[in-house]
Amino acid sequence: MVWQDAEPPMSPQHPDGHVFYRRMWHTYPTIVRGEGITLIDDTGRRYLDAAGGAIVVNAGHGVQSIARAIAEQAAQIAYVHAEKFTTPVLEEYAAALAEVIPLPGVRFFPLTTGSEANEGAIKLARQLQIIRGHPDRHLIIGRWRSYHGTTLATLAVGGRLAARERFRPMMPDMPHIEPPTCYRCPLGKVYPACGIACADLLEAAIMEHGPERVAAFIAEPVSGAALGAAVPPPEYWPRIRAICDRYGILLIADEVMCGFGRTGRWCAFEHFGFTPDILTMGKGLAGGVFPLAMLAVSGALVEELVAARQDIAHAGTFSHHPVGAAAGLATLRYLQEHDLVAAAAHKGALLGRMLHEALDDLPGVGDVRGLGLMWGVEFVADQATRAPFPARLGVAGRVFDAARELGLMLYPAQGAYDGASGDCVMIGPPAIITETEMQQVVALLAQAIRAAVPVQTGG
Ligand SMILES: Cc1ncc(COP(=O)(O)O)c(C=O)c1O
Structure with a gap:
């Protein structure tokens, strides 16, 4: 059989109407x-x-207790500006989340998308390095075949060439290393004889660009769609953690896809015996019923900001949203009650x-x-x-x-x-x-x- 290239049909499937669809040539069931x-x-x-x-x-879809929690919160107080108010539901949600997310003294900064959370993580890493007296530390090392979001900065640290290409002249130029992928080892090696040489690529990149210029390393503990759920060997992450510590580099774990229970632990990093400095989550955090994402930071890092008398240099009109907190809390409770x-x-x-x-x-x-x-x-x-x-x-x-x-x-x-x-x-x-x-x-x-x-x- 001769296989034809996949080509879009000549005209869009949706010539009428006012929705700017993500795929104009796609037939959308309603x-x-x-x-x-x-x-x-x-x-x-x-x-x-x-x-x-x-x-x-x-x-699951159609969970009535979660839908009710959102409706009740929206009826009571749906929105306040996060720079001026807090709400009982936000405080209760953060306390409940702190019981399952194992970052010491964790603090949560709720946002609406994983891209925003990763953008915030990158900016926070830079802010902390400046506070620590390292104003030259501005590079964020990422990995090829990774995805961290759709904004220019998250595309820049991400490694999906197809998504990056046309925006490259507009992006900050960030270093990338090869990801751990034993099915097709980028170094042509075989586990375990490889000695986890893919983790040492981080150290090589730090040396190449200069430790004094590197602020953070960002990666998905278990790769998402960009690498089709590739799981690293057990030794990979502890080695990465040690390298980051050796050079004073912050470790950002992007758990937007693999986090919040998806891999069978609340955090994917728990499988690998390491703790990131900054954690991002999204997707399943509110089960899809509300756009909710999270920037989570260990208490020690927040103390560094406080000691420098600074607030985080990140914001968002819909951050710390009461209805988002209600959705997140109801989803968390549902997962707990059903041992999901x-x-x-x-x-x-x-x-x-x-x-x-x-x-x-x-x-x-x-x-x-x-x-x-x-x-x-x-x-x-x-x-x-x-x-x-x-x-x-x-x-x-x-x-x-x-x-x-x-x-x-x-x-x-x-x-x-x-x-x-x-x-x-x-x-x-x-x-x-x-x-x-x-x-x-x-x-x-x-x-x-x-x-x-x-x-x-x-x-
Ligand atoms: C690992 C990972 N990080 C970040 C994102 C971006 O999240 P969002 O689409 O909510 O901005 C995604 C989305 O697929 C993801 O899989």
Whole structure:
């Protein structure tokens, strides 16, 4: 079979109307209701939401207690300016969150998107370095094949080439290192004989750019869509922590996707035995019912600001939002009452076994990897060499489309190979998913892959 490049049709699917869609050539079903892990459109068609949207929905769709908490808060006091007031719900939420987020003396700065939280983390790192007497420390080292957000600064520290390219002249030039990815080691090594040489790349980058110029290192403890849920070897993060400490560099853990229970622990960093200085979270924090993200900082760093008589140099009209706090608190309580973080661990392990069993031997499947309820499947043109499909074939999008036709929603992503090519789909269902639903998800996924992934035929 000859595979055609994925090309958009000649005219947009939505020529009329006033919505500026994210994808003008995409046909959008109109969703009118959500129940559990199911979305229902205006024709009554049902979709299994196996990725919780963009790995967001953790408590499930249509949770009435969370909806009620938001409505009650909105009726009582919906908005105050965070520079002038606090609210009981915000104080209660931060106290409850502090019980599960293991940063010593943690303080929370609520925002609305992961991009904003990471932007704030970067700025805070710079601010702290100036306070510490290091005004030249302005570089933030990031990793290739990472994603930290859609703003110019977060794109600059991120490593998705396709997202960065056209904005490059407008971005600060930040150093990047290769990420840990054992499926396709950037150093051509094999674990464990590699000695975790990928972690030492951080030290090499610090030496290359000068420790006196580096403010922070930012990375995802478990990679998100940009690297299809790649999980680093256990020794990686403690080594990174030690390198940051050696050179006085702040460590920012971006847990916007992998945090807040998704990997089977409240924080993904708990799997790896290290503590970041600054933590960002988003996505599942309010289960998708409210746009909520968080900049979380250890108490010692806040003390440094206080000792310098400074406030954080970050803001936002909707920061510290009372309705966001109500949504976050209700989601946290729901996860606790239904033991959904432990569920993410044990259901995730089961889902992983099911995915391996069903997909490992399928043509075109290169790797199946993940942790907790965050899984990635990477497709390759050649299973022996692990060569990716050309980006223009749009294989991840094809699998997504085929799955949607079958009533299964995935989260497609390209770039796991070199920031542009390298096709993955992510599976990250709400933690309320049942074993039967997991079986359905895996069976439909296998069917979609068989239908959509180009297979090399021998001549
Ligand atoms: C790891 C990671 N960081 C940051 C972001 C940006 O979050 P947001 O889209 O809420 O701005 C994302 C979004 O996908 C993400 O996966």
